[in-house]
Amino acid sequence: MKLILLGIILLSNILYCYSQQEKDTIYSKTNPIVYSELFMGFAGGNGIGVVIGGELNYQIKKDLxxxxxxxQSLAELTGTAVGFIGFPAFEKTIDNHEISLLYGQRYIKDGHSFSFSxxxxxxYADVKQPNNTMTTEESxxxxxxxxxxxxxWFKKKKRRFRAYYGLIPIGKPSSFGRSFGFKLVGNIGKFTYVGMGINYGFGWHKKYQQ
Structure with missing residues (x-):
């Protein structure tokens, strides 16, 4: 599963490098809508914790x-005592790796979009189950x-791509660019969770006129 995340990161870098060579000489009238993104945030369900990941997206018309x-790394709230004083503590219980295929709808207006899938x-979950004498782990x-x-949110029209945190413009005006936004994410299953976080992407986020 980690190899898949590394593959997504690698593709983001490939798209970034390709953007520096892009001359917008695509034979069709507009570019395709293809983009990758990384996300991170907080999640709750069978415990509370963090959620991170990456994804590849391809859009045809409004179909995404x-x-x-x-x-997801989730922990349960437990307690520990020092003398007669109790203190809250978190005990890690679930490490979950998720590989998903999703279909949805995405709506674009100017320089922003909304989607649901x-x-x-x-x-694949590694679950720790503490008891009175020891902690057992199950996959x-x-x-x-x-x-x-x-x-x-992304650029409304073609602009020169800016490298090094948006400081240095590169090449001619391009349809390739960055995006930033917010994500509500979850999974319904044996270990259900719901999370909220931010996402950061590279790619072609809308169709730009030549």
Whole structure:
């Protein structure tokens, strides 16, 4: 599963490098809508914790197709005592790896978009179950039903791509660019969770006129 996330990161870098060579000489009137993104945030369900991941997206008309890898690290709120005083503590209970295929709808207006998707996933969870004497660990594989909703912002029209945190313009005006937004993400299954976070992407986020 980590290899899939590394593959998504690698593709983002490939898209970034390709953008510096892009001359917008695509034979069709407009560019395709293809973009990758990385996301991170907080999640709750069978415990509370963090969710991170990456995904590839391809859009035809308003139809959005997504391949996603997600990782959730969840912990339960427990307690510990020092003398007669109790203190809250978190005990890590679930490490979950999720590979998902999603389909949804995406609506674009000027320099922002809204999308919602659902699909199916295969999940691999390492679960720690403490008892009175020891903690046991179990690996569980299960299917789930992932869902997500996104709102993101990107450039309204072609501009020169800016490298090094947007400081240095490169090449001619290009349809390739960055995006930033917010994501609601979750999965319904044996270990259901819902999370909220931010996403950051590279790619072609809308069709730009030549």
């Amino acid at each position: 197709f997504t391949v996603k890898y997600g990782y 659902g699909g199916i996933s295969t999940n 569980i594989q299960y299917f789930g039903f992932p869902f997500e909703a996104n709102i993101k």
